[in-house]
Amino acid sequence: MTFDRKDLTNEQLVHIYRNLLWPRMIEEKMLVLLRQGKISKWFSGIGQEAIAVGATLALQEDEWIMPMHRNLGVFTSRHMPLSKLFMQWQGAQEGYSKGRERSFHFGSNAHHICGMISHLGTQLAIADGVALAHKLKKENKVSLAFTGEGGTSEGDFHEALNVAAVWDLPVIFIIENNGYGLSTPVNEQYRCISLVDKAKGYGMEGIQIDGNNVLTVYDTIKGIREFCIKHQKPYLVECMTFRMRGHEEASGTKYVPPDLFRLWEQKTR
Numbered sequence: 001m002t003f004d005r006k007d008l009t010n011e012q013l014v015h016i017y018r019n020l021l022w023p024r025m026i027e028e029k030m031l032v033l034l035r036q037g038k039i040s041k042w043f044s045g046i047g048q049e050a051i052a053v054g055a056t057l058a059l060q061e062d063e064w065i066m067p068m069h070r071n072l073g074v075f076t077s078r079h080m081p082l083s084k085l086f087m088q089w090q091g092a093q094e095g096y097s098k099g100r101e102r103s104f105h106f107g108s109n110a111h112h113i114c115g116m117i118s119h120l121g122t123q124l125a126i127a128d129g130v131a132l133a134h135k136l137k138k139e140n141k142v143s144l145a146f147t148g149e150g151g152t153s154e155g156d157f158h159e160a161l162n163v164a165a166v167w168d169l170p171v172i173f174i175i176e177n178n179g180y181g182l183s184t185p186v187n188e189q190y191r192c193i194s195l196v197d198k199a200k201g202y203g204m205e206g207i208q209i210d211g212n213n214v215l216t217v218y219d220t221i222k223g224i225r226e227f228c229i230k231h232q233k234p235y236l237v238e239c240m241t242f243r244m245r246g247h248e249e250a251s252g253t254k255y256v257p258p259d260l261f262r263l264w265e266q267k268t269r
Protein backbone atom coordinates (compact mmCIF):
# COMPACT_ATOMS: atom_id res chain seq x y z
CA MET A 1 0.00 0.00 0.00
CA THR A 2 1.40 3.41 -0.84
CA PHE A 3 0.48 6.46 1.19
CA ASP A 4 0.47 9.81 -0.55
CA ARG A 5 0.63 12.48 2.16
CA LYS A 6 0.15 15.34 -0.35
CA ASP A 7 0.42 18.57 1.67
CA LEU A 8 -0.50 17.06 5.05
CA THR A 9 1.80 18.14 7.88
CA ASN A 10 3.35 15.67 10.33
CA GLU A 11 0.85 16.86 12.96
CA GLN A 12 -2.07 16.15 10.64
CA LEU A 13 -0.72 12.69 9.85
CA VAL A 14 -0.34 11.90 13.55
CA HIS A 15 -3.89 13.16 14.14
CA ILE A 16 -5.25 10.84 11.44
CA TYR A 17 -3.24 7.90 12.78
CA ARG A 18 -4.47 8.45 16.35
CA ASN A 19 -8.05 8.52 15.09
CA LEU A 20 -7.40 5.27 13.22
CA LEU A 21 -6.05 3.61 16.36
CA TRP A 22 -8.99 4.50 18.63
CA PRO A 23 -11.61 2.17 17.12
CA ARG A 24 -9.08 -0.69 16.83
CA MET A 25 -8.10 -0.36 20.50
CA ILE A 26 -11.72 -0.15 21.61
CA GLU A 27 -12.59 -3.21 19.58
CA GLU A 28 -9.76 -5.23 21.03
CA LYS A 29 -11.14 -4.39 24.48
CA MET A 30 -14.71 -5.20 23.42
CA LEU A 31 -13.73 -8.63 22.11
CA VAL A 32 -12.32 -9.45 25.56
CA LEU A 33 -15.43 -8.10 27.34
CA LEU A 34 -17.60 -10.16 24.99
CA ARG A 35 -15.79 -13.34 25.96
CA GLN A 36 -16.13 -12.41 29.64
CA GLY A 37 -19.89 -12.08 29.18
CA LYS A 38 -19.83 -8.36 29.99
CA ILE A 39 -21.29 -7.35 26.64
CA SER A 40 -23.67 -9.44 24.57
CA LYS A 41 -23.18 -8.46 20.96
CA TRP A 42 -20.54 -6.93 18.75
CA PHE A 43 -20.26 -6.02 15.07
CA SER A 44 -16.59 -5.81 14.19
CA GLY A 45 -15.16 -3.23 11.84
CA ILE A 46 -11.58 -4.41 12.31
CA GLY A 47 -9.71 -3.79 9.08
CA GLN A 48 -12.33 -1.35 7.78
CA GLU A 49 -11.57 1.55 10.12
CA ALA A 50 -9.92 3.68 7.45
CA ILE A 51 -13.28 4.28 5.76
CA ALA A 52 -15.24 5.58 8.76
CA VAL A 53 -12.27 7.48 10.16
CA GLY A 54 -11.03 8.98 6.87
CA ALA A 55 -14.53 10.06 5.83
CA THR A 56 -15.45 11.56 9.20
CA LEU A 57 -12.23 13.56 9.43
CA ALA A 58 -12.80 14.89 5.91
CA LEU A 59 -16.09 16.53 6.91
CA GLN A 60 -16.81 19.54 9.09
CA GLU A 61 -17.80 18.57 12.63
CA ASP A 62 -21.34 19.94 12.19
CA GLU A 63 -22.09 17.97 9.05
CA TRP A 64 -24.47 15.07 9.58
CA ILE A 65 -23.27 11.50 9.21
CA MET A 66 -25.56 8.47 8.92
CA PRO A 67 -23.47 5.50 10.04
CA MET A 68 -24.21 1.76 10.02
CA HIS A 69 -23.30 -1.12 12.33
CA ARG A 70 -19.58 -1.31 11.46
CA ASN A 71 -18.72 2.38 11.73
CA LEU A 72 -17.26 2.75 15.20
CA GLY A 73 -14.68 5.12 13.69
CA VAL A 74 -17.44 7.68 13.05
CA PHE A 75 -18.33 7.81 16.75
CA THR A 76 -14.73 8.00 17.95
CA SER A 77 -13.62 10.53 15.32
CA ARG A 78 -16.42 12.83 16.48
CA HIS A 79 -14.98 12.58 20.01
CA MET A 80 -17.96 10.95 21.69
CA PRO A 81 -16.92 10.33 25.32
CA LEU A 82 -15.58 6.81 25.75
CA SER A 83 -17.25 6.35 29.15
CA LYS A 84 -20.70 6.96 27.70
CA LEU A 85 -19.94 4.77 24.68
CA PHE A 86 -18.91 1.90 26.91
CA MET A 87 -22.07 2.35 28.99
CA GLN A 88 -24.07 2.18 25.79
CA TRP A 89 -22.55 -1.15 24.80
CA GLN A 90 -23.05 -2.54 28.29
CA GLY A 91 -26.73 -1.60 28.21
CA ALA A 92 -26.43 0.91 31.05
CA GLN A 93 -29.03 3.58 31.74
CA GLU A 94 -26.30 6.21 31.21
CA GLY A 95 -25.68 5.06 27.62
CA TYR A 96 -26.94 6.87 24.52
CA SER A 97 -30.09 4.76 24.18
CA LYS A 98 -30.71 4.78 27.97
CA GLY A 99 -30.20 1.05 28.31
CA ARG A 100 -32.77 0.14 25.67
CA GLU A 101 -30.21 -1.79 23.63
CA ARG A 102 -26.53 -2.65 23.58
CA SER A 103 -25.34 -2.20 20.04
CA PHE A 104 -24.92 0.47 17.38
CA HIS A 105 -28.52 1.71 17.19
CA PHE A 106 -27.87 5.12 18.62
CA GLY A 107 -26.81 8.60 17.61
CA SER A 108 -26.16 12.01 19.11
CA ASN A 109 -27.54 15.36 18.03
CA ALA A 110 -24.60 17.11 19.62
CA HIS A 111 -22.18 15.13 17.45
CA HIS A 112 -24.31 15.32 14.30
CA ILE A 113 -24.53 11.55 14.08
CA CYS A 114 -27.91 10.11 13.13
CA GLY A 115 -28.52 6.79 14.89
CA MET A 116 -29.65 3.90 12.74
CA ILE A 117 -32.55 1.61 13.51
CA SER A 118 -30.93 -1.51 12.04
CA HIS A 119 -32.89 -1.70 8.78
CA LEU A 120 -30.49 -1.66 5.84
CA GLY A 121 -30.86 1.20 3.38
CA THR A 122 -32.89 3.53 5.56
CA GLN A 123 -30.03 5.88 6.45
CA LEU A 124 -29.56 6.86 2.79
CA ALA A 125 -32.82 8.74 2.31
CA ILE A 126 -32.32 10.54 5.64
CA ALA A 127 -29.07 11.90 4.22
CA ASP A 128 -31.12 13.21 1.27
CA GLY A 129 -33.41 15.05 3.70
CA VAL A 130 -30.50 16.68 5.52
CA ALA A 131 -28.88 17.68 2.23
CA LEU A 132 -32.19 19.14 1.04
CA ALA A 133 -32.36 21.26 4.20
CA HIS A 134 -28.83 22.55 3.56
CA LYS A 135 -29.75 23.33 -0.03
CA LEU A 136 -32.92 25.22 0.88
CA LYS A 137 -31.08 27.23 3.53
CA LYS A 138 -28.22 27.86 1.09
CA GLU A 139 -25.71 26.44 3.58
CA ASN A 140 -22.39 25.20 2.25
CA LYS A 141 -22.68 21.74 3.77
CA VAL A 142 -22.97 18.11 2.80
CA SER A 143 -24.48 15.06 4.47
CA LEU A 144 -22.86 11.64 4.31
CA ALA A 145 -24.43 8.18 4.53
CA PHE A 146 -22.84 4.75 4.78
CA THR A 147 -24.12 1.46 3.43
CA GLY A 148 -22.60 -1.97 3.06
CA GLU A 149 -22.59 -3.58 -0.38
CA GLY A 150 -25.38 -5.87 0.84
CA GLY A 151 -27.50 -2.81 1.65
CA THR A 152 -27.29 -1.65 -1.97
CA SER A 153 -29.74 -4.43 -2.89
CA GLU A 154 -32.45 -2.71 -0.85
CA GLY A 155 -35.03 -0.59 -2.69
CA ASP A 156 -34.16 2.30 -0.37
CA PHE A 157 -30.71 2.51 -1.97
CA HIS A 158 -32.26 3.09 -5.41
CA GLU A 159 -34.78 5.62 -4.13
CA ALA A 160 -32.24 7.62 -2.14
CA LEU A 161 -29.69 7.84 -4.96
CA ASN A 162 -32.28 8.63 -7.58
CA VAL A 163 -33.86 11.45 -5.55
CA ALA A 164 -30.44 12.89 -4.70
CA ALA A 165 -29.54 12.97 -8.39
CA VAL A 166 -32.86 14.42 -9.58
CA TRP A 167 -33.04 17.07 -6.83
CA ASP A 168 -29.32 17.94 -7.07
CA LEU A 169 -28.64 17.24 -3.39
CA PRO A 170 -25.16 17.65 -1.89
CA VAL A 171 -24.90 14.20 -0.34
CA ILE A 172 -22.07 11.69 -0.28
CA PHE A 173 -23.08 8.02 -0.43
CA ILE A 174 -20.36 5.66 0.75
CA ILE A 175 -20.56 1.95 -0.03
CA GLU A 176 -18.29 -0.13 2.17
CA ASN A 177 -17.74 -3.13 -0.06
CA ASN A 178 -16.35 -5.71 2.35
CA GLY A 179 -17.04 -8.80 0.24
CA TYR A 180 -19.92 -10.21 2.29
CA GLY A 181 -23.42 -9.30 3.41
CA LEU A 182 -23.83 -11.70 6.32
CA SER A 183 -22.94 -15.03 4.57
CA THR A 184 -23.71 -13.79 1.04
CA PRO A 185 -20.60 -13.15 -1.08
CA VAL A 186 -20.61 -10.32 -3.62
CA ASN A 187 -20.97 -12.67 -6.62
CA GLU A 188 -24.40 -13.63 -5.25
CA GLN A 189 -25.28 -10.03 -4.39
CA TYR A 190 -25.03 -8.20 -7.74
CA ARG A 191 -24.17 -8.79 -11.39
CA CYS A 192 -22.53 -5.47 -12.32
CA ILE A 193 -18.73 -5.50 -12.30
CA SER A 194 -18.43 -2.74 -9.72
CA LEU A 195 -21.13 -1.16 -7.61
CA VAL A 196 -19.80 2.27 -8.51
CA ASP A 197 -21.02 1.60 -12.07
CA LYS A 198 -24.51 2.21 -10.69
CA ALA A 199 -23.68 5.92 -10.34
CA LYS A 200 -23.96 6.31 -14.11
CA GLY A 201 -27.45 4.85 -14.04
CA TYR A 202 -28.55 7.56 -11.62
CA GLY A 203 -26.72 10.29 -13.53
CA MET A 204 -24.26 11.08 -10.76
CA GLU A 205 -20.51 11.03 -10.33
CA GLY A 206 -18.90 8.00 -8.75
CA ILE A 207 -15.49 6.66 -7.83
CA GLN A 208 -14.07 3.39 -6.52
CA ILE A 209 -11.19 3.66 -4.05
CA ASP A 210 -9.00 1.55 -1.76
CA GLY A 211 -10.98 1.61 1.49
CA ASN A 212 -8.02 0.33 3.50
CA ASN A 213 -5.86 3.36 2.74
CA VAL A 214 -6.85 6.07 5.20
CA LEU A 215 -5.09 8.85 3.29
CA THR A 216 -6.86 7.88 0.07
CA VAL A 217 -10.22 7.90 1.84
CA TYR A 218 -9.52 11.20 3.61
CA ASP A 219 -8.24 12.99 0.52
CA THR A 220 -10.97 11.64 -1.76
CA ILE A 221 -13.84 12.54 0.56
CA LYS A 222 -12.38 15.98 1.21
CA GLY A 223 -12.29 16.68 -2.53
CA ILE A 224 -15.74 15.20 -3.09
CA ARG A 225 -17.17 17.30 -0.29
CA GLU A 226 -15.99 20.45 -2.06
CA PHE A 227 -17.37 19.18 -5.38
CA CYS A 228 -20.79 18.41 -3.87
CA ILE A 229 -21.06 21.85 -2.28
CA LYS A 230 -19.80 23.77 -5.31
CA HIS A 231 -21.87 21.92 -7.90
CA GLN A 232 -24.80 21.01 -5.61
CA LYS A 233 -24.62 17.36 -6.67
CA PRO A 234 -24.47 13.96 -4.98
CA TYR A 235 -21.54 11.55 -5.28
CA LEU A 236 -21.23 7.77 -4.95
CA VAL A 237 -18.02 6.37 -3.45
CA GLU A 238 -17.32 2.64 -3.42
CA CYS A 239 -14.65 1.78 -0.85
CA MET A 240 -13.09 -1.64 -1.40
CA THR A 241 -12.27 -3.48 1.81
CA PHE A 242 -12.82 -6.81 3.53
CA ARG A 243 -14.76 -8.00 6.55
CA MET A 244 -12.06 -9.62 8.68
CA ARG A 245 -14.39 -11.17 11.26
CA GLY A 246 -17.87 -12.70 11.34
CA HIS A 247 -20.97 -10.72 10.48
CA GLU A 248 -21.51 -10.48 14.22
CA GLU A 249 -19.17 -12.03 16.75
CA ALA A 250 -21.53 -14.95 17.38
CA SER A 251 -21.90 -15.90 13.72
CA GLY A 252 -18.41 -17.12 12.75
CA THR A 253 -16.69 -17.13 9.35
CA LYS A 254 -16.88 -20.79 8.23
CA TYR A 255 -18.21 -19.83 4.79
CA VAL A 256 -15.29 -17.49 4.00
CA PRO A 257 -12.34 -19.10 2.12
CA PRO A 258 -9.27 -18.76 4.43
CA ASP A 259 -7.15 -17.49 1.51
CA LEU A 260 -9.20 -14.29 1.48
CA PHE A 261 -8.26 -13.55 5.07
CA ARG A 262 -4.58 -14.15 4.31
CA LEU A 263 -4.78 -11.82 1.31
CA TRP A 264 -6.49 -8.98 3.17
CA GLU A 265 -4.56 -9.44 6.39
CA GLN A 266 -1.57 -7.84 4.71
CA LYS A 267 -3.60 -4.65 4.26
CA THR A 268 -5.09 -4.41 7.73
CA ARG A 269 -2.08 -4.57 10.02
Ligand SMILES: Cc1ncc(C[n+]2csc(CCOP(=O)(O)OP(=O)(O)O)c2C)c(N)n1
Nearest residue numbers: 070118119120148149150151178180181182
Ligand atom coordinates in the same frame (compact mmCIF):
# COMPACT_ATOMS: atom_id res chain seq x y z
C1 LIG B 1 -33.84 -4.61 5.53
C2 LIG B 1 -32.94 -5.50 6.34
N1 LIG B 1 -32.74 -6.77 5.94
C3 LIG B 1 -31.93 -7.57 6.67
C4 LIG B 1 -31.32 -7.14 7.80
C5 LIG B 1 -30.42 -8.05 8.61
N2 LIG B 1 -29.03 -7.69 8.36
C6 LIG B 1 -28.37 -6.83 9.18
S1 LIG B 1 -26.82 -6.50 8.65
C7 LIG B 1 -26.99 -7.54 7.30
C8 LIG B 1 -25.88 -7.71 6.32
C9 LIG B 1 -25.54 -6.42 5.69
O1 LIG B 1 -24.51 -6.58 4.74
P1 LIG B 1 -23.77 -5.31 4.19
O2 LIG B 1 -24.75 -4.27 3.79
O3 LIG B 1 -22.82 -5.80 3.16
O4 LIG B 1 -23.01 -4.73 5.47
P2 LIG B 1 -21.85 -5.43 6.32
O5 LIG B 1 -22.52 -6.20 7.42
O6 LIG B 1 -21.06 -6.29 5.42
O7 LIG B 1 -21.06 -4.30 6.87
C10 LIG B 1 -28.25 -8.12 7.30
C11 LIG B 1 -28.73 -9.08 6.27
C12 LIG B 1 -31.57 -5.80 8.20
N3 LIG B 1 -31.00 -5.27 9.27
N4 LIG B 1 -32.36 -4.99 7.44
Ligand SMILES: [Mg+2]
Nearest residue numbers: 148149180181
Ligand atom coordinates in the same frame (compact mmCIF):
# COMPACT_ATOMS: atom_id res chain seq x y z
MG1 LIG C 1 -20.83 -6.23 3.34
